[in-house]
Amino acid sequence: MLTLSRLWIPFLLLLWLSPAVADEPPPLMEATGAKILEDLREKPAQVTLLNVWAVWCQPCREEMPGLLELREEYADQGVVIQLVSVDFDTEREKTLGFLTAMGVDFPTYFRTGDDDEAFIASLYEGWSGSLPATFLFDSKGKLVQFWEGDASRDFFESRILEVLQQRPGPPETQVKSP
Amino acid sequence: MKSLLLFIFLALPATALAEDPLPLGSEMPLTEVSMEGFAGDTERAWTLSDVQGEAGTLVIFTCNHCPYVKAWQERVVAHGNAYAEKGFGVIAINSNDPVPYPDDDLEGMKARAAEQGMQYPYVVDATSEMARAFGAKKTPELFLFDKTGKLVYHGAFDDNGQHPDKVEKPYLKLAMDALLAGEPVAVAESKAMGCSIKFRDKK
Numbered sequence: 001m002l003t004l005s006r007l008w009i010p011f012l013l014l015l016w017l018s019p020a021v022a023d024e025p026p027p028l029m030e031a032t033g034a035k036i037l038e039d040l041r042e043k044p045a046q047v048t049l050l051n052v053w054a055v056w057c058q059p060c061r062e063e064m065p066g067l068l069e070l071r072e073e074y075a076d077q078g079v080v081i082q083l084v085s086v087d088f089d090t091e092r093e094k095t096l097g098f099l100t101a102m103g104v105d106f107p108t109y110f111r112t113g114d115d116d117e118a119f120i121a122s123l124y125e126g127w128s129g130s131l132p133a134t135f136l137f138d139s140k141g142k143l144v145q146f147w148e149g150d151a152s153r154d155f156f157e158s159r160i161l162e163v164l165q166q167r168p169g170p171p172e173t174q175v176k177s178p
Numbered sequence: 179m180k181s182l183l184l185f186i187f188l189a190l191p192a193t194a195l196a197e198d199p200l201p202l203g204s205e206m207p208l209t210e211v212s213m214e215g216f217a218g219d220t221e222r223a224w225t226l227s228d229v230q231g232e233a234g235t236l237v238i239f240t241c242n243h244c245p246y247v248k249a250w251q252e253r254v255v256a257h258g259n260a261y262a263e264k265g266f267g268v269i270a271i272n273s274n275d276p277v278p279y280p281d282d283d284l285e286g287m288k289a290r291a292a293e294q295g296m297q298y299p300y301v302v303d304a305t306s307e308m309a310r311a312f313g314a315k316k317t318p319e320l321f322l323f324d325k326t327g328k329l330v331y332h333g334a335f336d337d338n339g340q341h342p343d344k345v346e347k348p349y350l351k352l353a354m355d356a357l358l359a360g361e362p363v364a365v366a367e368s369k370a371m372g373c374s375i376k377f378r379d380k381k
Contacts, residue, residue, distance in 0.1 A: 088245070120370075
């Protein structure tokens with residue numbers, strides 16, 4: 001007979017089966033571009049993919065699910081995917097809302113400061129400042145691939161694999177020396 | 179093999195195929211390409227040659243939906259209107275594909291221009307070729323040419339999109355004032371965040 005004391009089993013089962021949507025908004029770490037790179041280079045992962053996005057940016061939102069899938073899939077191979085929101089301060093709640101809806105339950109960055117030029121220059125002089133923008137760093141924390149504009153999950157995966165396997169990317173994503 | 183090549187092409191991000199920005203000193207490209215648009219109640223087509231000004235020419239890549247455009251819009255429009263009176267040609271170009279971004283269609287452009295009091299032409303780059311020729315990658319993105327048609331400034335309107343009261347470097351104003359004074363432009367390039375231009379596919 002199903003008594004109250006036995007209801008905890010199906011309750012736990014229901015909780016486990018419920019959609020994997022984060023209950024709490026993921027923490028936003030305020031940081032400048034320089035700080036983001038400092039964190040990344042303190043203990044570089046095998047591959048770090050830094051994706052700069054904003055909640056109002058439709059292509060940014062569209063490519064997010066693919067990025068999150070890859071994060072799960074390649075975590076055990078030392079691939080880290082960092083998200084950096086450049087939303088305006090006034091949009092912070094929307095940023096959090098979107099991340100929560102995407103099931104993001106890990107800390108992500110929220111760019112601080114108004115100095116776009118410094119932020120852009122700190123990440124890569126070859127970046128025009130357009131969104132979305134993606135930066136790939138190798139195990140030494142060196143920027144090895146970059147592109148601006150949205151990309152498919154397959155494109156992201158191919159680039160990640162190139163860096164993991166220490167192969168060069170296609171010409172259009174290769175980083176130009178200053 | 180053909181389908182593999184097609185797959186590789188389609189997997190590339192659209193803007194990875196965009197050209198490098200026009201180098202300083204370059205001449206204005208595609209000056210005779212006609213672009214449909216409007217200025218106030220006048221609807222017609224313009225070429226860049228049509229709008230070249232005696233003092234210089236300002237080309238503004240812009241759109242309707244981008245929050246960075248919106249953040250700078252009042253300043254850019256007021257400035258464009260004012261400097262058109264000083265002998266500059268000014269033109270705003272929308273290179274975005276309106277199919278995935280319907281806010282960027284012609285009706286949206288007209289509404290935005292009217293709302294902002296834009297007096298200079300706002301035209302449609304119907305194939306995105308103008309953006310490609312300039313190497314424009316985002317909105318807003320500004321290209322200033324001197325009276326001889328050479329590029330003397332490329333980049334942002336000023337150094338603070340979010341907070342107009344905290345602007346320290348009014349890049350475009352300084353560049354255009356330098357042209358009026360017959361002086362070299364001290365800061366010829368700047369960068370700011372913006373929305374990627376939603377290129378139409380190359381034909």
